[in-house]
Amino acid sequence: MIEYRNLRIALLGGGSVGAQVAALLLEHGEELANRVGAGLELTGIAVRDVDAPRTADIPHELFTTDAESLILGADIVIELMGGLEPARSYILQAINSGADVITANKAVLATHGPELFEAAEQVGAQLYYEAAVGGAIPIIRPLRDSLAGDRVKRILGIVNGTTNFILDRMEKTGESLDDALAVATELGYAEADPTADIEGYDAAQKAAILASLAFHTTVPLSGVHREGITKITHEQVEAARKAGYVVKLLAICERLTDAESGIDGVSARVHPALVPAAHPLAAVHGANNAVFLEAEAAGSLMFYGAGAGGIETASAVLGDVVSAARRHVIGGPGIAESTHAELPVLPISDVTTRYQLTLEVEDQPGVLATIAALFSEQGVSVEAVSQNVTGERGPDQPTATLVIVTHEAKESDLAATAVALAASDVVRAVVSVLRVEGL
Amino acid sequence: MIEYRNLRIALLGGGSVGAQVAALLLEHGEELANRVGAGLELTGIAVRDVDAPRTADIPHELFTTDAESLILGADIVIELMGGLEPARSYILQAINSGADVITANKAVLATHGPELFEAAEQVGAQLYYEAAVGGAIPIIRPLRDSLAGDRVKRILGIVNGTTNFILDRMEKTGESLDDALAVATELGYAEADPTADIEGYDAAQKAAILASLAFHTTVPLSGVHREGITKITHEQVEAARKAGYVVKLLAICERLTDAESGIDGVSARVHPALVPAAHPLAAVHGANNAVFLEAEAAGSLMFYGAGAGGIETASAVLGDVVSAARRHVIGGPGIAESTHAELPVLPISDVTTRYQLTLEVEDQPGVLATIAALFSEQGVSVEAVSQNVTGERGPDQPTATLVIVTHEAKESDLAATAVALAASDVVRAVVSVLRVEGL
Numbered sequence A, B: 001m002i003e004y005r006n007l008r009i010a011l012l013g014g015g016s017v018g019a020q021v022a023a024l025l026l027e028h029g030e031e032l033a034n035r036v037g038a039g040l041e042l043t044g045i046a047v048r049d050v051d052a053p054r055t056a057d058i059p060h061e062l063f064t065t066d067a068e069s070l071i072l073g074a075d076i077v078i079e080l081m082g083g084l085e086p087a088r089s090y091i092l093q094a095i096n097s098g099a100d101v102i103t104a105n106k107a108v109l110a111t112h113g114p115e116l117f118e119a120a121e122q123v124g125a126q127l128y129y130e131a132a133v134g135g136a137i138p139i140i141r142p143l144r145d146s147l148a149g150d151r152v153k154r155i156l157g158i159v160n161g162t163t164n165f166i167l168d169r170m171e172k173t174g175e176s177l178d179d180a181l182a183v184a185t186e187l188g189y190a191e192a193d194p195t196a197d198i199e200g201y202d203a204a205q206k207a208a209i210l211a212s213l214a215f216h217t218t219v220p221l222s223g224v225h226r227e228g229i230t231k232i233t234h235e236q237v238e239a240a241r242k243a244g245y246v247v248k249l250l251a252i253c254e255r256l257t258d259a260e261s262g263i264d265g266v267s268a269r270v271h272p273a274l275v276p277a278a279h280p281l282a283a284v285h286g287a288n289n290a291v292f293l294e295a296e297a298a299g300s301l302m303f304y305g306a307g308a309g310g311i312e313t314a315s316a317v318l319g320d321v322v323s324a325a326r327r328h329v330i331g332g333p334g335i336a337e338s339t340h341a342e343l344p345v346l347p348i349s350d351v352t353t354r355y356q357l358t359l360e361v362e363d364q365p366g367v368l369a370t371i372a373a374l375f376s377e378q379g380v381s382v383e384a385v386s387q388n389v390t391g392e393r394g395p396d397q398p399t400a401t402l403v404i405v406t407h408e409a410k411e412s413d414l415a416a417t418a419v420a421l422a423a424s425d426v427v428r429a430v431v432s433v434l435r436v437e438g439l
Helices: A017-029 A029-036 A067-073 A087-097 A106-125 A138-147 A161-173 A177-186 A199-216 A233-242 A310-330 A367-377 A411-423 B017-028 B029-036 B067-072 B087-096 B108-125 B138-147 B162-173 B176-188 B199-213 B235-243 B309-331 B365-375 B411-423
Strands: A005-013 A037-044 A074-078 A101-102 A153-159 A224-227 A243-257 A263-276 A288-295 A299-307 A351-364 A384-390 A401-405 A427-436 B004-011 B037-045 B076-079 B100-103 B152-158 B224-226 B245-258 B263-276 B288-295 B299-306 B352-362 B382-388 B399-405 B427-436
Touching: A005 A087, A005 A310, A005 B067, A017 A029, A017 A037, A017 A310, A029 A037, A029 A074, A037 A067, A037 A288, A037 A367, A074 A310, A087 A106, A087 A243, A087 B365, A101 A233, A101 A288, A101 A310, A101 A401, A106 A199, A106 B309, A138 A199, A138 B076, A138 B138, A138 B162, A138 B309, A153 A199, A161 A233, A161 A243, A161 A288, A177 B224, A177 B245, A199 A243, A233 A243, A233 A401, A233 A427, A243 A411, A243 B224, A243 B309, A263 B017, A310 A401, A310 B138, A367 A384, A367 A411, A401 B152, B004 B017, B004 B067, B004 B087, B004 B176, B004 B309, B017 B029, B017 B037, B017 B199, B017 B309, B029 B037, B029 B299, B029 B309, B037 B067, B067 B087, B076 B309, B087 B138, B100 B108, B100 B309, B138 B199, B162 B176, B162 B235, B162 B245, B162 B288, B199 B224, B199 B245, B235 B427, B245 B352, B352 B411, B365 B399, B365 B411, B399 B427, B411 B427
Parallel strands: A005 A037, A005 A074, A074 A101, A224 A263, A263 A427, B004 B037, B004 B076, B076 B100, B224 B263, B263 B427
Antiparallel strands: A153 A243, A153 A288, A243 A263, A288 A299, A299 B299, A351 A401, A351 A427, A384 A401, B152 B245, B152 B288, B245 B263, B288 B299, B352 B399, B352 B427, B382 B399
């Protein structure tokens, strides 16, 4: 066995990912040392309670409640606590004591990313976060390195496994959202409080991280338009299926340019969307994640794999450990996060996409002409109309259901159209408005 | 505009990829400089004939026939000439003069990789080759960095766009291989001499590169078992479709371990295989490429995108240019290619997989029992038998076609079974033996 100098690794957090990372570091230590050219010594695991029950077989003496002392002597600090504080403070402490930091914490990156990246650049440290988006699927490194010579145009990501599991199950079984959520909870795909997932907060954090990286621009979490899946009904999912679409919660990051209207910037949004059944993203089932990406030279690429399970996320963390360790062996400062472009972050009203609207209308002559005029007045062009479902129908209140798909339209024009439709005498209800993506 | 120090970039080769790389470097120069923190100056393009007609709009004075002088003054050398010589000599010259080298040349890597990586390690230079496999699809960097903390178990890759186009077209149109190849040639997917593609030489080079990287082991081209697609008939493709499979040319890299038989090493092989229609690789159509990968912790991942078109490959080269440039800005030696494991490279006879055999047999009582006994004698277990096609049938020569799918069996046992079948009185012909992968 070759003898190497040791790199000291401090682990903050002993949850499911932390336990897997510790177990892999201990189990594969020698193999990793050979890959890196340095020993990797796990010096301790900071937890709230050293006596809490643990599943993995980790020596008890590694656990400590004294995170600050642990950080002080470390070459590499792995932050897997989650949440904003004390994660942010510990990351800053680690950076300022000269350590490289690896984190899977999307919340702290989406909220405090610029501060953390700036601190790292000041001292020449590096912040690694492959595990923050898409579990083990390499997404951060391909964006940061592989596509660094290209220009990313658009990212469509399924980046939240919980909501993909729920929507996929609704489609397969015809269950309601509540029933599918109950199954997700039972199987461990959803947490006891599922708000962060089903309201799109988790996906929005990932969208902010991806958009910042792809467009070399600081995209704050507040700049990400966010809609969750809570209003999606099984009727919508079923109607989508019949029309050749699947409903997916997408994180969409786009470079928007339109010389005519002077639009030039980036947009990040998270919302349910209709995806054509033939699109590769439509085939992403269960709790899997995938990122579909369009770049100027590379064309369309897709990265696909399991979402953020403990062991998968640990794989991504260990990859970052090897990168950080190799960097320590070589020496020199880290590569600063690239935000040179600093393009304007545009509101959802500047986005252009296609829409499917479902309307309940009076079933009488001339209604279609009236409705078509309302679209036309807002400059929204209709591609297709179908009267595919008839609602309650009596002698006094004949009702029809219209499904309208538009050509590409500006979000602000579509919003104005929806207001006009809701106010119209012939429209009983605007049942559903969904964006259509991936065409 | 910020002023940076310039990094000098020499380009060897002015073909379709070279022209795209030059155009992108010239067009996006300032943007790339901002990402890197250094100017990227294209100092020249070495070609055989400076006056040959060029499609891209590149200043004539950049072209030169003097590759050696160009290399001498360069910080980064991009080798896009292809072939073994003078590519190998130029790469060595570049490394020994202190430059980092970027290459898309799978032939030189698969043949002279160890020599080139060794030379780079000696002087602390680095060799980048993301463009050598899968065009713009990030594969090399995910394997080298993202999965560096994990253990790769198996790679199933569609790494040759020409053969995937041909097989996909045979399935969709029912055309013969020759007809599909003629279409591929007409559309520019196949070269005038298609041998390297359809005989699997191109895929075998990529398999050697992927296996070396995934298993930290030098896998020479001679260690890759290779079969092309030239014997694939449209009858086979059609029969596969009916049985729920598609025929794909796969590059398969595996970690083989079997305590009982003492097998412990790696295997790399290229051959046509049956892939279940529901497998993600079955959905890779046209000239696209995809790499499906299984790792111990990360689980199953897939990377998908366009194959090796000029512009897509240029995207991968530019990504490597940015990596190399960032490394030059930071300083320090490159990361050596990791071959610490140096596991034995095992022959195809040690591989275990499943097989589909198509036999023409005498149509008489007792034939199935005779054939089943031949499998059993070699220790090969049969999963399913179907008599799905009847051949020519007259009063004198009643013939039936049997399709047999085995459980997992060792390649050497299956080979012995095939020999026994061919020698049997009741078997008129062993029509087809195909491996079944991805189950």
